[in-house]
Amino acid sequence: MPSLTTPLTLSALYIYPIKSAGRVSLNSAQIGPRGLHHDRRWMVVDAAQRPLTQRECPAMRLIEVALNENGLAVTAPRMPPLAVPWQPLGQRTTADMWGQQLGGISVSAEASAWFTAYLSQPCNLIFMPEQEQRWQPEGRPYRSQLGFADGNPFHLVSEVSVADLNLSLGRPVDTHNFRPNLVVSGGSAYQEDYWRLIRIGALTFEVVESCARCSVLNVTAAGTRSAEPLRSMARLRREGQAIIFGQHLVQHAFYSERTGFLRVGDALEVVELGTTRNPVYV
Known part of the structure; x- marks a missing residue:
């Protein structure tokens, strides 16, 4: 020791x-x-609603995130800036996080299109609302x-x-x-x-x-x-x-x-x- x-x-x-x-x-x-406020409250999922991470998509390493008064400012090489609000108003959805079904909110059609274009596969950006409990x-x-x-x-x-x-x-x-x-x-x-x-x-x-x-x-x-x-x-x-x-x-x-x-x-x-x-x- x-x-x-x-x-x-x-x-x-x-x-x-x-x-x-x-x-x-x-x-x-x-x-x-x-934990820390705003830490990992958003997640990219694939067409099967499973998480996409750098394990599957190493290009995610190049996505940069900044905070502003309205939410997140997201940038990546050869992509236009993406604005992500603090409280998305999209449709309710689910994510299959390694066999655990979690509720979430789709951020926007614009966000889905942005990640789909950047990662070259169908994607959706989802947000975990406060009422969703994951233990x-x-x-x-x-x-x-x-x-x-x-x-x-x-x-x-x-x-x-x-x-x-x-x-x-x-x-x-x-x-x-x-x-x-x-x-x-x-x-x-x-x-x-x-x-x-x-x-x-x-x-x-x-x-x-x-x-x-x-x-x-x-x-x-x-x-x-x-x-x-x-x-x-x-x-x-x-x-x-x-x-x-x-x-x-x-x-x-x-x-x-x-x-x-x-x-x-x-x-x-x-x-x-x-x-x-x-x-x-x-």
């Missing part, structure tokens, strides 16, 4: 309003029961509501761990490759594998599992597929059948009290450490 060293600080905050599209960098962020599976020890995130409301990585990992990778990466919500500076490499309970600013979080990495990590900045860094990480960061890096969090509070703010520069305190790595639920 690594020892604590230099002070830990929240060095960056990100949301990904459209699942598998570009990040939005924030100086501060409001938290609600599903973590029953088997998870800390149940939480979710948007369209894969399995947990918060994802954290360490700058120090990324720097150490890069010493052994065939293709160097940065924190952005891991698509975190929270980036932490300071401490020692991989100490986050052993965190059980942490406090960031005024908020406390359960560290519920290590993140099992998928092929999205191999998508390059040019929106193409590569064998790295997962090929190298399979030797370095294997836990059972999973390749792990980063940690998933749930706010340590009753569901009705999961709220608050995080700010870049907040101090991070490790409240409880384990003697073994955090588990992976797959």
Whole structure:
């Protein structure tokens, strides 16, 4: 188990309003029961209403998203700008998210046409309204509501761990490759594998599992597929059948009290450490 060293600080905050599209960098962020506000509340689905992500469509890496007073401003190479409102007024629809049926709202015919043209297949952009409740599976020890995130409301990585990992990778990466919500500076490499309970600013979080990495990590900045860094990480960061890096969090509070703010520069305190790595639920 690594020892604590230099002070830990929240060095960056990100949301990904459209699942598998570009990040939005924030100086501060409001938290609600599903995690950071606006994080993964929109999702692109195919003709069968299944999610489209960088796993299937690496060109999604090149979609950029910005926030404005009216909603999202979406851009991509060789595409006109797309405006996505905060509260779409389209038709009710459903999504088949890996066998789980979820309700949503189609954003607009314009948005569907935009993603269809960019990804060269029939697509629809959908929004998860507030009344739609999606919970973590029953088997998870800390149940939480979710948007369209894969399995947990918060994802954290360490700058120090990324720097150490890069010493052994065939293709160097940065924190952005891991698509975190929270980036932490300071401490020692991989100490986050052993965190059980942490406090960031005024908020406390359960560290519920290590993140099992998928092929999205191999998508390059040019929106193409590569064998790295997962090929190298399979030797370095294997836990059972999973390749792990980063940690998933749930706010340590009753569901009705999961709220608050995080700010870049907040101090991070490790409240409880384990003697073994955090588990992976797959």
